[in-house]
Amino acid sequence: xxSIRNLNKRYGRFQAVSDLNLDVPEGEIFGFVGPxxxxxxxxxxxICGLLRATSGEITLDGVDIIQNSRRMKEKIGxxxxxxxxxxxxxxxxxxxxxxxxxNIKGQERKRITDDLLELVDLGSKREAxxxxxxxxxxxxxCLARSLVHNPRLLVLDEPASGMDPxxxxxxKEILKNLKGMGKTIIISSHILPELAELxxxxxxxxxxxxxxxxxxxxxMQQVYNKKVVRLKVRDRLDDAVxxxxxxxxxxxxxIGENTxxxxxxxxxxxxxxxxxxLINRGIPVVSFAQMDGNLEDVFMxxxxxxxxx
Amino acid sequence: MNIxxxxxxxxxxxxxxxxxxxIIALYLLVLTVVAVFIIYTTFMDPYxxxxxxxxxxxxxxxxxxxxxxxxxFIVPALTAGAISGEREKQTLDLVLCTRLKPISIIxxxxxxxxxxxxxxIIASFPLFSMVFLxxxxxxxxxxxxxxxxxxxxxxxxxxxxxxxxxxxRTTASTVFTYGTLAFLAFGTIFIGVFYIRIFYNWDYNKxxxxxxxxxxxxxxxxxxxxxxxxxxxxxxxGLSAGSGQxxxxxxxxxxxxGNIIFDIVLSAVLLILSAARINPVRKSIFSYIRFRxxxxxxxxxxx
Numbered sequence: 207x208x209s210i211r212n213l214n215k216r217y218g219r220f221q222a223v224s225d226l227n228l229d230v231p232e233g234e235i236f237g238f239v240g241p242x243x244x245x246x247x248x249x250x251x252x253i254c255g256l257l258r259a260t261s262g263e264i265t266l267d268g269v270d271i272i273q274n275s276r277r278m279k280e281k282i283g284x285x286x287x288x289x290x291x292x293x294x295x296x297x298x299x300x301x302x303x304x305x306x307x308x309n310i311k312g313q314e315r316k317r318i319t320d321d322l323l324e325l326v327d328l329g330s331k332r333e334a335x336x337x338x339x340x341x342x343x344x345x346x347x348c349l350a351r352s353l354v355h356n357p358r359l360l361v362l363d364e365p366a367s368g369m370d371p372x373x374x375x376x377x378k379e380i381l382k383n384l385k386g387m388g389k390t391i392i393i394s395s396h397i398l399p400e401l402a403e404l405x406x407x408x409x410x411x412x413x414x415x416x417x418x419x420x421x422x423x424x425x426m427q428q429v430y431n432k433k434v435v436r437l438k439v440r441d442r443l444d445d446a447v448x449x450x451x452x453x454x455x456x457x458x459x460x461i462g463e464n465t466x467x468x469x470x471x472x473x474x475x476x477x478x479x480x481x482x483x484l485i486n487r488g489i490p491v492v493s494f495a496q497m498d499g500n501l502e503d504v505f506m507x508x509x510x511x512x513x514x515x
Numbered sequence: 516m517n518i519x520x521x522x523x524x525x526x527x528x529x530x531x532x533x534x535x536x537x538i539i540a541l542y543l544l545v546l547t548v549v550a551v552f553i554i555y556t557t558f559m560d561p562y563x564x565x566x567x568x569x570x571x572x573x574x575x576x577x578x579x580x581x582x583x584x585x586x587x588f589i590v591p592a593l594t595a596g597a598i599s600g601e602r603e604k605q606t607l608d609l610v611l612c613t614r615l616k617p618i619s620i621i622x623x624x625x626x627x628x629x630x631x632x633x634x635x636i637i638a639s640f641p642l643f644s645m646v647f648l649x650x651x652x653x654x655x656x657x658x659x660x661x662x663x664x665x666x667x668x669x670x671x672x673x674x675x676x677x678x679x680x681x682x683x684r685t686t687a688s689t690v691f692t693y694g695t696l697a698f699l700a701f702g703t704i705f706i707g708v709f710y711i712r713i714f715y716n717w718d719y720n721k722x723x724x725x726x727x728x729x730x731x732x733x734x735x736x737x738x739x740x741x742x743x744x745x746x747x748x749x750x751x752x753g754l755s756a757g758s759g760q761x762x763x764x765x766x767x768x769x770x771x772x773g774n775i776i777f778d779i780v781l782s783a784v785l786l787i788l789s790a791a792r793i794n795p796v797r798k799s800i801f802s803y804i805r806f807r808x809x810x811x812x813x814x815x816x817x818x
Contacts, residue, residue, distance in 0.1 A: 256608055256795045
């Protein structure tokens with residue numbers, strides 16, 4: 207679907223994106239993670255034809271996006287991190303304006319507008335002026351706008367930024383719906399646990415370079431070289447630590463309040479053996495499970511490299 | 516027929532409610548008062564007892580000048596924020612990421628911004644026809660004047676759009692637009708006078724080419740030519756010789772016609788430059804030169 211090869215973007219002497227490579231297959235939800243100024247927005251803008259790359263190649267279904275910018279824009283929907291709205295338009299008129307740009311006319315335009323407003327739960331605000339909407343509603347309207355031409359690829363730059371928890375939950379539900387509809391989505395966010403839950407794969411970018419990318423599990427494996435298990439005990443935490451240290455395939459212990467997080471080199475058999483041993487030796491285990499991935503830890507680990515050097 | 520979506524959206528917003536109709540009504544009322552006042556005072560002239568074409572010429576001139584001033588002052592204010600305003604409101608990227616061509620965005624914004632002024636001009640047409648009652652002015656001449664208005668309004672609009680596309684802030688864009696207009700209206704005259712003062716052997720029967728860019732000169736010469744008046748501005752422009760038309764100037768292009776041609780060329784150039792400026796993936800001229808340079812170097816290396 208989307209393929210990025212050796213992408214570079216330079217502003218004068220500042221290298222915003224450096225030799226970035228990325229593949230996003232069809233139907234994938236790709237989470238783009240990185241600290242502020244890492245190059246996420248720059249990359250997304252280049253994909254959407256809003257910035258010119260210094261060098262490199264981006265193809266969508268094998269067609270060069272940079273050379274065929276206008277044609278490719280019909281296949282891409284973009285939602286920027288910061289945006290304004292035409293406050294003197296009604297909600298339905300706002301969507302109809304963008305639909306008219308894609309030559310969608312008459313009844314079809316009305317149908318699409320109604321469907322999208324339904325999707326983003328703004329059906330009741332159809333006749334309201336855009337100006338009167340809350341920030342969360344405006345974000346949802348902007349998402350609907352990016353879907354108006356039924357794009358194959360959705361590029362969402364921090365779609366939940368600045369939202370309250372309720373609005374963020376609603377946005378997440380909409381994105382799950384889109385995932386169900388089979389849309390290919392690239393999404394950036396600083397709310398990492400949310401991305402871990404939503405995305406099928408993740409890429410971490412730092413100082414313009416893709417540090418690591420792959421599925422959640424692959425990333426955890428790459429970072430820790432093994433899976434991560436999390437153990438919670440009622441008490442006797444120190445005894446539990448000593449027992450775990452007896453096993454050579456258990457390392458990188460992170461000890462919290464009644465919790466232990468550890469790298470685990472063994473398979474399912476070893477996991478059950480360790481758990482049995484802990485229980486047999488009287489450790490009051492509350493939970494013992496493989497982690498889906500604490501992306502925040504991974505993120506902190508892979509993006510701190512340069513500071514430590 | 517596909518109407519430019521940007522233009523359609525802007526017109527919908529601008530024409531909503533009573534405001535647009537109210538502005539037209541008020542504007543026509545003011546024009547009517549001006550016209551009636553001039554006609555009334557001429558009729559009240561104790562030395563004139565019959566219908567005189569001078570009445571229509573007076574009213575026509577007053578209306579024409581009033582309307583021309585409106586264009587000169589209002590259009591820059593309406594157009595100078597067309598693109599920079601979108602940038603300030605952070606709505607430009609949302610349009611640029613669609614399939615719409617940059618030139619469509621620019622023309623849509625231009626015609627949307629000038630539409631209100633053009634509507635006022637067109638709405639005033641029946642008022643101008645009042646002067647036909649008294650003779651002296653033909654439909655052809657009124658049409659010429661309206662054609663001149665429209666070209667001038669669009670050109671000033673293009674200047675506003677150009678600065679709006681190139682400058683980030685609307686305030687800066689507005690200042691530069693009015694500044695450029697002031698240069699075209701007065702600066703060119705100063706340059707012309709300097710030029711004549713330096714070259715004492717200047718042939719006064721010729722028209723200074725720089726004044727073709729001057730909207731005031733164009734407008735003045737149009738009215739003067741319509742009235743068959745070869746003194747005043749036309750004498751300064753070298754169009755008159757004594758009391759009649761200068762035979763050399765008669766063969767030359769009229770200043771107002773030259774001004775229209777200049778305006779059309781300038782508008783086209785400014786529109787293209789504005790569209791290129793807002794195109795986010797445009798190639799800069801410098802990268803093109805570098806690319807050509809590398810190509811030449813490669814070719815010479817291979818030899």
